[in-house]
Amino acid sequence: MGAINGWVAKQSTGKLQLFNYEPKSLGDEEVEIAVEYCGLCHSDVSIAHNNWGLTQYPVIPGHEAIGKVTAIGKNVLNVKVGDYAGVGWHVGSCMHCELCLEGNHNLCNDVRPTIIGNHGGFAEKIRTKWIWAIPVPKALDVSSAGPLLCAGATVFAPFENFGIKPTHHVGIVGIGGLGHLALQFANAWGCEVTAFSSTADKKDEAIGFGAHHVINSRSTDDILSMTNKLDFLLITVNNKLDWSAYVKTLKKNGKMAFVGLVLDPVETSVVDLVVGQKLIAGSANASPSATSRMLEFAARHKIAPLVEHFPMSKVNEAIDHLLSGKARYRVVLDADF
Ligand SMILES: [Zn+2]
Ligand SMILES: [Zn+2]
Known part of the structure; x- marks a missing residue:
């Protein structure tokens, strides 16, 4: 499928750098999305800097990604190639524990955060288990909707x-x-x-x-x-x-x-x-179904993040802006590979 370019943290200090990695073949349950926009959340910086002691380097941060689906595994039914979908804080869960069966996948003990042991959305493409590929309602503006997926x-x-x-x-x-x-x-x-x-x-x-x-x-x-x-x-x-x-x-x-x-x-x-x-x-983030209901509610009530855009190639400037406390109110990176 070809290498994926992204902005990577290789250690807890210093700036994100351009990087590419060769993805494995797409799993039967997986969705691949070509990232167009990705919000910048404080948690991306916390992971890049290993503030929580959980980081697995190298890591491409980014967990408010939106773009069109480019490929789906053979068992994927919730999105089609060409649909807009978003990825938030999680990309997988066990699917068979009591919490997953209740619909509370975000509380699964084996839940997989998007940017811990996995590469996130400051990249050309992102991959997720289908249940965490959240369809984006057509009424939402994809250029600003990214921050809805986490924040x-x-x-x-x-x-x-x-x-x-x-x-x-x-x-x-x-x-x-x-x-x-x-x-x-x-x-x-x-x-x-x-x-x-x-x-x-x-x-x-x-x-x-x-x-x-x-x-x-x-x-x-x-x-x-x-x-x-x-x-x-x-x-x-x-x-x-x-x-x-x-x-x-x-x-x-x-x-x-x-x-x-x-x-x-x-x-x-x-x-x-x-x-x-x-x-x-x-309160810990949201389940996939709650995230879908949130997007529908936001579309119906015209709720949108107020965002400032930076090209993804200026991700380091965007992080400095966020850390200065001047972001009003959320930063979105526009993919420009
Ligand atoms: Zn976040
Ligand atoms: Zn589970």
Whole structure:
């Protein structure tokens, strides 16, 4: 089938380099996609730099890839050659464990992340097991839809998993790549929406994305002004905040879910949790079916990431831009091999 060009990390420091590898023959269950666009997610940088100690070098990052299907194995039925399909954080799972059989393939103990032990989407082509080749609805703009596959799926899944109702008041903490999509989903879900941001100049944009109220995420007084008002809080940041104050913003029976990988321990009053019967949880990406429902929901409600484009050949500049905190709100790389 010929070698595949991509941008590779060979070690934890330094820049991504142009690289090519010879793929194995396409498996019966596999789909090959010619990447046209691939979002740049913080996790790509974490893997390239081995921040989590999980990286297997060399690795081509990229796990928000969209393009046309160029080849399918003989057992593939969900997509055809020529269809647009996307690949997010996973490219495989065992398909026979209890979690896979329930449809929760993303929780499978043998789930295969796209960029750990596998090459991702900063490349001409990407391959995946068919179930993780997610068909892209025609109403979505493929040039900006890539970030829905990781960021979008990650913030959409909690609306289903935690039973969010249109009558709920939802708080979204952090208005970045994840949060700006979460605001759009929460508004389209029908909720009253409060954005928590540390960046004052994002206030008008947060309202544009669907927030009804905007609160300073780092001011304990401002957070406590929301005491006993929220049914659900979605935490999209990965830094430490005054979690005990956030717990107080929840109503009785309120829930708070982390999708950002906060590395510091979360300190809060157990008394507040017990007396208020409150829940603190984590939420891990989305199943293939939830990802499909998310794309359909986004197409129906015209939800789209706000993106900045870089040619894929400028991936290193794009990473610097992301790490500078200046990306508004998500970077997409346009394949230019
Ligand atoms: Zn990601
Ligand atoms: Zn499984």
